[in-house]
Amino acid sequence: MNGLISLFRRLEGPQTKGRGLLFWSVFMVALIGAIAYPMFSDGYTVGNTAYFFVWVFIALSLCLIWGYGGALSFGQTAFFGIAGYSYGILTLNFGAAYGFTLVAVLAAVAIAAVVALLLGYFMFFGRIEGVFLGIVTLAVTLMLERFMAQTAGPDWRIGAARLNGFNGMSGMPPITIPWFDGPIVLFADVGLYYLILALVVVVYLGLRILVNSSFGNVIVAIRENPERAEMLGYDIRKYQLINFVIGAGLAGLSGVLYTAWGQYITPSSMGMTSAALPLIWVAVGGRSDLTSTLVGTLVVLAGFQALTIYGSQYALVVMGLLLVLTVLIAPNGLVLGAMNVIGRLVARAKGGRN
Amino acid sequence: MALLQLRGLNKHFGGLHVTNQVNLSFETGEIHCLIGPNGAGKSTLFRLILGEYAPGSGEIFFAGEDITTLKSFARIARGLSVKFQVPGVFKGLSVRQNLEIALQRTRHGAELDREIDRLLAFLGLEAEQKQTAGNLSHGQKQWLEIGMATSLRPRMLLLDEPTAGMSPEETFQTGEMVKRLNAEGMTVLAIEHDMAFVRQVAQRVTVLHLGQVFAQGSIDDIVADERVAAIYLGQAHHHA
Amino acid sequence: MDIATFAFAALYQFADAFAFLVLSACGLAVIFGMMGVINLAHGEFIMCGAYVTATAVHAGLPLPLAILAGALVSAVVGMLVEFVVVRHLYERPLDTIVATWGLSLIATQGTLIVIGSTMAGVGTPFGSFQVGAYSYSIYRIVLFLAALGVLGSLYALFNWTSFGVKARATIQVPHMADALGVDTRWIYSLTFACGAGLAGLAGGLYAPTMTLVPTMGATFLMEAFVTVVIGGADVFLGTAPAAAVLAVVKSVMTSWQGQLFGQIGLLVAVIIVVRVLPKGISGFLLRERT
Known part of the structure; x- marks a missing residue:
């Protein structure tokens, strides 16, 4: 019981913006709004909204690794793709009966995490850092895209699953939950929306606890000054590796949900452009804060969706501009900047009352 | 010896x-x-x-x-x-957090808080504990x-x-x-x-x-x- | 196949891989080595060089001049980019990567909007020659010579010209160079232009060998990355030997299992090398010297 209370105490702390009654009231209102939303909309629209939430996990993973840990990982989309393909391969082979899709979700995330463990071992124990980390992870991502893009031939199959090269893999079953009066199949509408929303809430709160824990303390310490952190007795390579693996698992979760949502995955989901998008959400939102990243991701995605009416090329040009301008003008992120302003205003209002 | x-x-x-x-x-x-x-x-x-x-x-x-x-x-x-x-020092973190990171490997819970408070007093940095370490004077950083x-x-x-x-x-x-x-x-x-x-x-x-x-x-x-x-x-x- | 033709085939493969690695990487390496900045729009400067070269050829310019035009235009664009974006981020090298990635996105998608999804290419010149049962492209030999030429010119530029000496002074002790009256901003600007121009040159040189699409830069990017990662910060002690080593890996893997495994071999080599030599080959060589 005590342990549980101290865990909840970590929901607030120096590493996360937002605390106190006001913040959590806003949080609850937003949550209730999100829960009530499907009652005022149709299944198709709700399914599209679920698609936005799918991307939250990969954004939060980049926030954790880059914003908190200071390690620039461009490889998040690689883990996204690995998990997505793994889910496809597993479910196309073993089907959706007996709740196997749930096992496949976990297994796919685990596969992404194991790949991250291997890659991360070489990188962090080789002590490469800074820009090199970025380009090694990006090189891995580009390599994976190229590899998957050439798997078009009929030879490229794993069991019953054809990899299908550039066109990607499709036809895998959606997530299916076994139930007493027949399994519940979560197609891209209300059911899947609630599952993903629940995961978003759990992951967001879980990460708040993680970054405010003693583990989170060490992670930000490594970002601030790795030498000092090591000279306080921390094996920083281990902390970096664990953080990287957690991030890869989250990126993998996005990949699995994406694949289950649309029942397809293609190599271009690991390409240069796909790899840039999470970077944009996180940079524009505010990479050093989970809440800013979460809000920024949803806002930018909504904006992107609105712009694609004019063609996805135009939307991507705007995204590129947004990224360049953010880095030049508001390097800490737009949402985070706004939250800091609100925080100051609230503090001043309180000060005025006292 | x-x-x-x-x-x-x-x-x-x-x-x-x-x-x-x-x-x-x-x-x-x-x-x-x-x-x-x-x-x-x-x-x-x-x-x-x-x-x-x-x-x-x-x-x-x-x-x-x-x-x-x-x-x-x-x-x-x-x-x-x-x-x-x-x-x-960890420039972007508060003075208190700097000490917490140093101490948390060996101390936990209430004992950790007590020890941080003791150190802040020892260093004469109680008033600055919520400040970002990067904003301290050079001597205070030392x-x-x-x-x-x-x-x-x-x-x-x-x-x-x-x-x-x-x-x-x-x-x-x-x-x-x-x-x-x-x-x-x-x-x-x-x-x-x-x-x-x-x-x-x-x-x-x-x-x-x-x-x-x-x-x-x-x-x-x-x-x-x-x-x-x-x-x-x-x-x-x-x-x- | 007798020994001589086999040896020639292996040599040809190596030269081809070496040229591709050197030409892909040197623009990136010059900017990284001199400025500590990774230019993620590198691929788009290559694309720019290729597009300008093709346009110039269609307009009637002979290929060599068209390639030079491609390099020149890329250099000018590079200078512009340095002035508008990169200049403001020297204190934050990680942010430079992010910003140049944004530029890359703008350039790829912008090209797609303005020019469309493909552009009419340029025929490969010179034809081919026969050794044993196989025929080889003469142009690939030209590319290899061009790669050697680029390395030689860079060596001359940074060792024998006043720009090169000032540039090296600027990297080693920026404030000292400032005090000696070297305009360091101008040096950075020229260096960035030089790196972009080299990327454009690579694009121009390879324009006759590939289909011209807005995303073609990505084809070069992985090779450029791995060469720079393994090479480290020094163009001559790093890029050249790294390209040589990687070319062996790539050509052996390619002739054994095909193009794709050549690339996978590269990546695996890189990941293993960073574990052993975190500062790259040049870091390793320099450590032994200082």
Whole structure:
């Protein structure tokens, strides 16, 4: 019981913006709004909204690794793709009966995490850092895209699953939950929306606890000054590796949900452009804060969706501009900047009352 | 009894011997100052002791254990601790969080909070605890880092120019702090240029020159040694 | 196949891989080595060079001049980019990567909007020659010679010209160079232009060998990355030997298992090398020297 209370105490702390009654009231209102939303909309629209939430996990993973840990990982989309393909391969082979899709979700995330463990071992124990980390992870991502893009031939199959090269893999079953009066199949509408929303809430709160824990303390310490952190007795390579693996698992979760949502995955989901998008959400939102990243991701995605009416090329040009301008003008992120302003205003209002 | 022993320590970069056959022994409970002109190899010696460099040859023994091949963090865990020359605090984090990160490896829960409060009082940084460490004055940063280094309760504390950039008054206070820590049982090894500080704290002084042990003794012995004066003068000459 | 033709085939493969690695990487390496900045729009400068070259050829310019035009235009664009974006981020090298990635996105998608999804290519000149049962492209030999030429010119530029000496002074001790009256901003600007121009040159040289699409830069990017990662910060002590080593890996793997495994081999080699030599080959060589 005590342990549980101290865990909840970590929901607030120096590493996360937002605390106190006001913040959590806003949080609850937003949550209730999100829960009530499907009652005022149709299944198709709700399914599209679920698609936005799918991307939250990969954004939060980049926030954790880059914003908190200071390690620039461009490889998040690689883990996204690995998990997505793994889910496809597993479910196309073993089907959706007996709740196997749930096992496949976990297994796919685990596969992404194991790949991250291997890659991360070489990188962090080789002590490469800074820009090199970025380009090694990006090189891995580009390599994976190229590899998957050439798997078009009929030879490229794993069991019953054809990899299908550039066109990607499709036809895998959606997530299916076994139930007493027949399994519940979560197609891209209300059911899947609630599952993903629940995961978003759990992951967001879980990460708040993680970054405010003693583990989170060490992670930000490594970002601030790795030498000092090591000279306080921390094996920083281990902390970096664990953080990287957690991030890869989250990126993998996005990949699995994406694949289950649309029942397809293609190599271009690991390409240069796909790899840039999470970077944009996180940079524009505010990479050093989970809440800013979460809000920024949803806002930018909504904006992107609105712009694609004019063609996805135009939307991507705007995204590129947004990224360049953010880095030049508001390097800490737009949402985070706004939250800091609100925080100051609230503090001043309180000060005025006292 | 010797707490830290360096046996035949060599480190060279290409043809340049930065430390050359260094044999040194630091006794439990002493305050030992390491002096020498620029380029004498003092900071390299620290990096060797801390495991940031691997020696070309030679051995390092700490409390009787061979630590030559141990990684830095493992040496810290065995009771070494360091304060760097350039203040190594976590600039973007609050003063309190800096101390928390230093302490949380060994202390938890309410005990952790109590210990942080005690240290803040000891360092005179209670009023600044919520400030970002990057906003502290230079002297305060130095103290904060000394506080972090000592909070590990090390058996031996390494200080690399602890008073660099401090006013004479701050230097004196730092010296008193070092003596207090020593009185509590901490062995101290300091690199220092400020002779007033060395005189204030050092029980023994070692002079390094060109990567080798040049002289050793009490501060009075060293000051009286004409050869030591000569290498410092030579250096001054060189720079002029 | 007798020994001589086999040896020639292996040599040809190696030269081809070496040229591709050197030409892909040197623009990136010059900017990284001199400025500590990774230019993620590198691929788009290559694309720019290729597009300008093709346009110039269609307009009637002979190929060599068209390639030079491609390099020149890329250099000018590079200077512009340095002035508008990169200049403001020297204190934040990680942010430079992010910003140049944004530029890359703008350039790829912008090209797609303005020019469309493909552009008419340029025929490969010179034809081919026969050794044993196999025929080889003469142009690939030209590319290899061009790679050697680029390395030689860079060596001359940074060692024998006043720009090169000033540039190296600027990297080593920026404030000293400032004090000596070297305009460091101008040096950075020229260096960035030089790197972009080299990327453009690579694009121009390879324009006759590939289909021209807005995303073609990505084809070069991985090779450029791995060469720079393994090479480290020095163009001559790093990029050239790294390209040589990687070319062996790539050509052996390619002739054994095909193009794709050549690339996978590269990546695996890189990941293993970073574990052993974190600062790259040049870091390793320089450590032994200083």
